[in-house]
Amino acid sequence: MVASTLSRDAEIPFADRAASPRPGPATGLPVTVRGLAKTFGDMPVLAGVDLHIPAGQFVAVVGKSGCGKSTLLRLVVGLETPSAGDVRLGDASEARRSTRLMFQEPRLLPWKRVVANVAVGLDPSVPASRRREEALHALREVGLENRADDWPSVLSGGQRQRVALARALVSRPRFLALDEPLGALDALTRIEMQGLVERIWTAQLFTAVLVTHDVGEAVALADRILVIDAGRIALDVPVDVPRPRRRGDPKLARIEGRVFDHLFNDQGAGI
Amino acid sequence: MPAALVALWEVAARLGEIPPNVLPAPSGVVAAALRLARSGELAQNIGVSTLRALSGFAVGGGIGLALGLANGLSSLSEKLTDTTLQMIRNVPHLALIPLVILWFGIDEEAKLFLVALGVFFPIYINTLHGIRSVDPQLVEMGRVYGMSEARLFGEVILPGALPSIFVGLRYALGIMWLTLIVAETISASSGIGYMAMQAREFLLVDVVVLSILIYALLGKLADSVARLLERLSLRWHPAYQFR
Incomplete structure (x- = not known):
């Protein structure tokens, strides 16, 4: 988050889109959450979360x-409706279209080629003539352009998640929820994917929220780490x-240690 | 192996081991086929039977598919019709033959009705099952990625239900021929079944055997076409991949 907007634009692999109907520069959406609560039946899951994420920040x-x-993530992207409070994603009119969610599973359609x-991620307004080209572009980004015409069933787990x-990313979202x-990938593939993400x-400057149970992954990727406990932001x-x-930077290790302490001290206090 | 069996059958028939009024020699059946083909009777009867089978299939299968889709997609539609349909399903459709003859006589409508009723249930049940078993995670993905209801149906729900719909289709094709055979042998004035029944009255065993073989071939043909369609439209499925 140091480079100027201009030099970033020069690096953005999707910048050559003069013909693309999508307006505006690709900048992240800021997220503001106020008093967000969610109960399932009698079970409170979130109990009043307040949070502001500046545009372009990577939060774990x-x-x-x-x-x-x-x-919390499903509420932010609008997959669940809050029991109380509200979520604002930048300027609401465009929020829905420029938000993308990556699931724990690849969720590829087995009857469509890669x-x-x-x-599928492209807006329906993108003309048929450009769809393949744009999809290939996104595949090149994740290093799978040569698998474009394969069925998903022949790919490995890591490759499927890269297709996902x-x-x-193909629609150049301004907010990406992960x-x-x-979580389901083996350790080496996971490190590779972290580098890719x-x-x-870095190139596209969207706002990202990554939900993970891997503190090491959070520390390696994020600008900021939130620890959720009992439905509130605890840290x-x-x-x-x-x-x-x-990897193994002592500063990162210190932060990781702090997060771990918090996660487990809490448990200690509970017992 | 099948060729050897046919050869054995031919030899046994020529030696008189199998009396001709029980089972004629294969060459006799072929001769009967040629005789009937030359008179035009064979082609006409096959044509009539095939038309009956296909029109009954189109009507029954079409309604079954439509109701299966409707009940799979709408719980209101399912509440209204599913219980009734499940009750009717327990009535063997061939048991309705006397009633159907009273209603429609022995005209085309009777056969069409029976075939349509017979193919309706396998298509209906398997379509419904197919739609119910579409992965809800994929449906959620489609919604999150902004698919309209029409796109969601065309790109996620229908392709997901297709393997099951094909199971119903192949099962229905079997029932289609079975129903037609029964309907035509009981009451008809044309068609392969009628040809067989008439031959029986004149003790033309070769024509009876020929009719049975034609039914078998038509059944096999229908199944092969269904398999081909299945293979073409389910190329994505790991079970149908050849490369």
């Missing part, structure tokens, strides 16, 4: 399973370590 949300972190699956990432998208985020720490970050 961590917490134990069942703490409400996925619910390139057609990516094109291309589908999420719901543990790397970071590289694309909000900045990760002010310049990129590219090196």
Whole structure:
């Protein structure tokens, strides 16, 4: 987040879109959450969350399973309706179209070839003649252009998740929500994917919220880490370590330690 | 192996081991086929039977598909019709033959009605099941990615239900021929079944055997066409991939 807008634009792989109908520059959407609460039946899952995410920030949300972190994300992208409070994504008129969600599973349509699956992410207003080209462009970003005409069933788990990432990015979203998208991958593929997500985020400058149970992943990728506990934000720490970050950096380790302490002290207090 | 069996059958028939009034030699059946083909009777009867089968299938299958889709997509439609349909399903459709003859006589409508009723249920049930078993995660993905209801149906729900619809289709094709055979042998004035029944009265065993073989071939043909369609439209499915 240091480069000027101009030099960024020069690097954006999607910048050559004079013919594209999508207006405006690709900048992130700011997110504002006020008094957000959600109950399922009698179970409170979120109990009053206040949060502001500036445009273009990469936020990681961590917490134990069942703490409400996925619910928070689903509320932010509008997949659930809040029981109280509200979520504002930049200027609301465009928010829905410029928001993309990447799921824990790839959720590719098995009856569409890879390139057609990516094109699902394009706005219906994009003309048929440009759809394939734009989808191929996004596939090139994730390094899978040569698999464009394969069926999803022949890809590996990591490749499928990369196709899902291309589908999420093909419309150049201004807000990307990631719901543990790397959780099901093996350790090495996961590190590779983390690098890919970071590289694309650096180039495209969208606002990103990553829900994860992997504190190491949160520390490696995020500008800021939120720890959710019992439906509230229990800790909000900045990760002010310049990129590219090196694994095993002592500063990162210190932040990781702080997050872990918080996660487990809480448990200690509960017992 | 099948060729050897036919050869054995031919030899046994020529040696008189199988009396001709029980089972004629294969060459006799072929001769009967040629005789009937030359008189035009064969082509006409096959044409009549095929037309009956296909029109009954189109009517019954079309209604089954439409109701299956409607009940799979709308819970209101399902509440209104599903219980009734499940009750009717328990009546064997061939048991209705006396009633159908009273209603329609032995005209075309009777056969069309029976075939349509027979193919309706396998198509209906498998379409409904197919739509119910579409992965809800994919449907959610479609919604999140801004698909309209029409696109969601065309790109997610229908392709997801297709493997199951094909199961229903192939099952229905079997029932289609079975129903037609029964209907034509009981009451008809044309068609393969009628040809067989008439031959029986004149003790033309070769024509009876020929009719049975034609039914078998038509059934096999219908199944092969269905398999081909299935293979073409389910190319994405790991079970149908050849490369």
